[in-house]
Amino acid sequence: MDLTNLSANLTNITNTLTEKPSIANLATVLLSFTGFQNWVKLFLIGGVFETCRRVVFRAWDTIVDSVWITVDLEDGDDSYDWMMVWLSQHPSWLKARKLATSTSSFGLEDPPDFFGTAKNDREVRFIVAYDYNSTFWHKRRYVKVMRSKAEGLSYHSTRSLHLSILGGNHQTVQDILAEARVCWQKAREEQISVYASDVRNEWRLITSRPKRPLKSIILDVGVKEAILEDALDFLDSKEWYSERGIPFRRGYLLYGAPGSGKTSLIQSIAGELNLDVYIISLSRAGLDDNSLQELIADLPEHCIALMEDIDAAFHRTLSRDLPDEGEESKELRGSNPNPSAIPQERTSRISLSGLLNALDGVGAQEGRLLFATTNRYEALDAALRRPGRMDVHVEFKLASRYQIGELFKRFYLPTPRTSSTQRSSSKDTTTSKEDDDDRKTSDSGYGTPVNAETEKLIDVELPSEVRDQSLAAITRRRKRDVKISLEELDVLVERFRESILEGEFSMAALQGYLLMHKNQPHRAAECAGKWVEEEMAKREAKRSSEKKDL
Numbered sequence: 290m291d292l293t294n295l296s297a298n299l300t301n302i303t304n305t306l307t308e309k310p311s312i313a314n315l316a317t318v319l320l321s322f323t324g325f326q327n328w329v330k331l332f333l334i335g336g337v338f339e340t341c342r343r344v345v346f347r348a349w350d351t352i353v354d355s356v357w358i359t360v361d362l363e364d365g366d367d368s369y370d371w372m373m374v375w376l377s378q379h380p381s382w383l384k385a386r387k388l389a390t391s392t393s394s395f396g397l398e399d400p401p402d403f404f405g406t407a408k409n410d411r412e413v414r415f416i417v418a419y420d421y422n423s424t425f426w427h428k429r430r431y432v433k434v435m436r437s438k439a440e441g442l443s444y445h446s447t448r449s450l451h452l453s454i455l456g457g458n459h460q461t462v463q464d465i466l467a468e469a470r471v472c473w474q475k476a477r478e479e480q481i482s483v484y485a486s487d488v489r490n491e492w493r494l495i496t497s498r499p500k501r502p503l504k505s506i507i508l509d510v511g512v513k514e515a516i517l518e519d520a521l522d523f524l525d526s527k528e529w530y531s532e533r534g535i536p537f538r539r540g541y542l543l544y545g546a547p548g549s550g551k552t553s554l555i556q557s558i559a560g561e562l563n564l565d566v567y568i569i570s571l572s573r574a575g576l577d578d579n580s581l582q583e584l585i586a587d588l589p590e591h592c593i594a595l596m597e598d599i600d601a602a603f604h605r606t607l608s609r610d611l612p613d614e615g616e617e618s619k620e621l622r623g624s625n626p627n628p629s630a631i632p633q634e635r636t637s638r639i640s641l642s643g644l645l646n647a648l649d650g651v652g653a654q655e656g657r658l659l660f661a662t663t664n665r666y667e668a669l670d671a672a673l674r675r676p677g678r679m680d681v682h683v684e685f686k687l688a689s690r691y692q693i694g695e696l697f698k699r700f701y702l703p704t705p706r707t708s709s710t711q712r713s714s715s716k717d718t719t720t721s722k723e724d725d726d727d728r729k730t731s732d733s734g735y736g737t738p739v740n741a742e743t744e745k746l747i748d749v750e751l752p753s754e755v756r757d758q759s760l761a762a763i764t765r766r767r768k769r770d771v772k773i774s775l776e777e778l779d780v781l782v783e784r785f786r787e788s789i790l791e792g793e794f795s796m797a798a799l800q801g802y803l804l805m806h807k808n809q810p811h812r813a814a815e816c817a818g819k820w821v822e823e824e825m826a827k828r829e830a831k832r833s834s835e836k837k838d839l
């Protein structure tokens with residue numbers, strides 16, 4: 290088209306549109322352009338294709354949804370840990386060739402070693418890489434699993450597991466999760482899980498601890514048994530409580546000398562009762578009355594809630610009447626506009642009434658055992674100590690004569706070695722009750738395991754003159770078992786008991802002393818008197834320097 294024609298056409302169009310300006314006229318004019326017609330065709334064809342594509346995909350999704358069931362498990366949720374541990378033992382993951390390193394423990398003391406490569410804690414453990422798709426058959430169902438990681442805001446990433454089961458339903462998912470849970474529980478049979486709240490005020494598994502045998506806690510006769518029995522009885526009495534309309538909660542206040550076994554006893558009771566421990570730290574930054582109430586309401590039904598050093602929280606932060614937010618925070622922040630620079634104890638805003646309400650208000654969780662510890666019983670408000678909040682009060686004192694002797698005995702009492710051969714043979718033979726009792730009495734929960742046959746042998750401390758200071762010799766010596774006859778042990782126990790002053794030392798201090806003579810019972814008994822003198826002299830010196838300072 291030459292320029293004269295184009296200009297004539299444009300003049301025609303302009304005339305048509307000026308004489309009769311309507312949409313129909315505009316459409317006729319536009320359609321008179323061949324290029325425009327082609328664009329419209331292309332647009333229509335594209336539209337048809339896109340619609341078909343969407344229909345096909347929607348149909349495919351519907352088919353997939355009806356035959357596959359998918360479930361996402363997020364890190365932080367218990368079920369994620371269960372699945373990870375279960376999968377760590379699954380051949381489909383053991384054969385994977387796309388790997389990543391991992392330090393995650395999945396709630397276990399001894400994290401799963403996916404490929405059996407780590408010989409000790411410090412070695413690198415491998416795990417299946419992100420976005421690796423593994424497939425396997427589980428009870429005649431085809432399962433696809435993929436790990437993934439999504440980067441979120443402020444460098445926070447979320448790890449998750451995607452599980453797809455062909456032809457599965459909710460029951461199938463529950464079955465797999467139940468199996469994974471059993472596997473996880475088996476892996477942590479000898480452990481207790483410890484939870485603490487994070488900055489988002491959610492409970493998080495922070496560690497797993499080995500269970501501590503109750504017999505390793507030495508208290509005066511009957512004390513620990515009474516607490517354990519009380520706790521067992523409480524856990525069995527849900528109906529009894531509900532029939533009488535009494536809130537189903539029990540509080541234990543363990544108070545007394547530092548290092549006398551309060552925390553150790555709670556850890557041990559948690560193990561005996563198979564309960565997880567939830568640490569409520571009243572001085573956690575950002576904790577206020579509302580968030581404390583939420584945390585306590587979020588506790589699982591059966592657990593141990595632990596508040597350690599409740600008096601310390603009281604002195605720093607708890608009071609019935611805190612100044613209102615405005616005044617105190619202004620005073621605190623003052624020239625310091627950065628809230629994170631405010632001392633931590635000041636950033637926790639718990640009031641005593643907030644704590645009291647959280648413990649037994651309407652929102653408080655039922656079925657939990659609350660254990661609180663304190664070194665300053667008298668400093669606690671009477672309202673906090675009253676029955677209903679703290680039902681059982683147990684005083685822990687400095688070591689009694691009985692405790693001194695028992696600690697020594699248990700420290701050096703030989704334990705039968707539990708080698709694999711012994712274990713398997715003991716399965717074949719029926720052990721008599723007496724045998725069993727014997728084993729129990731000689732199992733200290735502390736001592737170095739020794740062979741049962743050599744248990745009656747005498748002490749093998751190396752004479753000091755032949756002590757070779759080379760590393761190899763020291764290592765060899767450290768590995769040697771303490772072999773001491775029970776009769777001899779009794780004599781040493783008596784000597785130790787005579788040397789240590791009753792009610793003067795904490796069990797922790799005595800344990801520290803014995804640890805200095807880990808494999809030397811004779812030496813421990815002999816030097817105890819001298820150690821006591823030194824400790825008393827140190828105390829005296831400290832006292833007189835404090836007097837001078839005053």
Ligand SMILES: Nc1ncnc2c1ncn2[C@@H]1O[C@H](COP(=O)(O)OP(=O)(O)OP(=O)(O)O)[C@@H](O)[C@H]1O
Binds near residue numbers: 553
């Ligand atoms: N009665 C006891 N029997 C056995 N070991 C004990 C006992 N008391 C203390 N110990 C030992 O002393 C150490 C400290 O004990 P623990 O932390 O339980 O004391 P605590 O009373 O909670 O102390 P604190 O009041 O300072 O928190 C632990 O290693 C524990 O093994």
